[in-house]
Amino acid sequence: MSLRLSRFVGHRGIAAEAPENTLTGFRLAAEAGFSWVEFDVMLSADDVPVLHHDEELGRTNDGAGPVTAQPLTGLRALDAGAWFDLGFAGERIPTFEEAISCCRALELSMNVEIKPTKGREVRTAELVSEMLNDLCPDLTDRIIVSSFVPDCLRIAQEKAPDFLRGYLSDNMAKGWQEEAKGLGCYSVHPNHACLDAALVTAIHDAGFRILTYTVNDPERAATLIGWGVDAVITDEPLDAAVLA
Template identity: 75%
Template structure:
């Protein structure tokens, strides 16, 4: 079944108004009118897939050291909300399974970015694929798996072939079309800053959908949509109404 997209996708939940990659962020995204959210999945030391963007702890929580060097129990005790605002103190780093359950309950579709720590690309993609197969067999039209790491998408293609894949990139470098085709991707996800109308047309003409990140200005978002971009990934809940 084809990918059922909306024009706006909440970045790491709704990062302008809630701590990123948290269940509260997903709840606030749903309240703001998002029907899709994007988030990052990384493995703990004991290979539990959890939501986190940075290889190092500390920016979005009160931890220290490398994320992948600590087990899920220790990571789950960290405060992942106080850094954003006092009202979010006590927010936790969720597991991928908890994120899926939360999004399912809220009716949110998911852009799952495989975000491996260095040296863990293949195993992270394997665990993400196993989790999707086990927990989401009925959601294949509402999930797209993306990654900057080609190895991750190769594993996802082999291990979770029923789920859509997105080719995530900073810009359209030479060979992007062949790479996206080889990986069986349905969409291309470039950074919006270097994106041009001609590049959007090239993506469309190659048969891919275009999702672009991270667009927080409503005028830029409207321009991108006018060019033919299918969805903008944004921190800003105001874009839901602006692009309705």
Template identity: 45%
Template sequence: MRFNDSSDMSSPFVSSPVEKTSIFSWLRVMAQKTDSNRFSSPSSGSVPIVIGHRGAAGHAPENTLASLLKAQELGVDWVEFDVKLSGDDVPVLFHDETLDRNTDGHGPIADQDLRALQKLDAGAWFDTAYTGTPIPTLEEGLVVLAQCGMGANVEIKPSKGREAETGMIVGKALAQTWPTSLPLPLVSSFSAAALKVCAAVAPNLARALLVSNVPKDWRAQLDASQTDTLHCLSSGLRKRKAKEILDAGFTLRCFTVNQPKRARQLLDWGVHGIISDYPDRILKIV
């Protein structure tokens, strides 16, 4: 599926290569004009229990439009996906630092402009049925979300050294162009720096800090990230730690939970949400 390749600089999204400085300068100007009333933080009830990981990554190539559409087909209300910047600062749906694992490209994604990225195959690695599937832009992803009526947990996934830059560009893009027909997004990141910059340009947008294992100073890290929501790897979470976080009044979700039995255990502990490659499996036990 392809969408309009507009290069209109009135939008923070650009679907054809432009000068890096043009996008960055435009975003700096627009950041100064942000209407803080554009967002009100989502209520805890607006984010469902089950969220599809990278779309529905167990069923279709991760972070592609096909994966988002598959999630909708499975009855998922919200999806999670990763957003990085191309070499010319266009937000795209992609997880890894490099292109090698799940495209026919090689090397850091940050070294390639959008035009080069759009020539890559991001689907054949998963199944030959998806041969020719492109890396989508965030703009294209939002079009699909609006068409499907799905909300999203948008993970800011900065390349090394681009934490603040990515937080600003993605936060500003979401604040300016998020479909008004959808529930407001939840933004998450492993990078406290990215979350802080996102908070500056979209101050009322809900955020979550991502961690692998819950650190001893988890509360201090949440404070530093300016959020009251923690997303952690499920495999290392124990009941005592979950209780500590939940009893303190914080929101807790777990990734990547693909076994219904584990999901049921986490939910019985009081965990607020499950992020899964196979959201259809988890929906059956909720």
């Protein structure tokens, strides 16, 4: 299976313009012309997949302590918007199900990053896989499941094999090719700082597409695209003319 990647992917929605990992962020990303967004999924204390990046509450909301210590009702009571700008006060932490529904309505394709807290890797991947199978059987050509945790990708490979997988790596350490191939990955998602033209060629020669994160400098984005990177994950709104 293949899919149509856009050249740019909105990072956690459109993180330079709206609170990250929120439904409003997705709406503003769509308004800015993005056709793809990336977001992070982890579990509440009562095993509900929600959108959140950090293991600890507080940076992007008015909570405190581990995300996994809070049930969904506690997470939903938090303000996830005022930290960014008072105009976003009252924004809530969305569930994965709400994010899927929102992206479907906006016709946004999704890079779903499984972002497990320590010790909950297996359960997070299992529940994400179950929800993808249940809610998105018609969207297999519009979703990539990615993770830094090989066990999460292994579970997705087993439990949700119809969905493409992306191998996330901060430094592309030795053995990345064998691991990504063993996990049946469609794409490799490196930190842009570790990329050069030779590595881009090597990744493509190994049979993978390349989505690189997180690039907010236009000159760097142009260089990466010139080397052949397939998609650049960015916080920034971009001119609609270059979003094809």
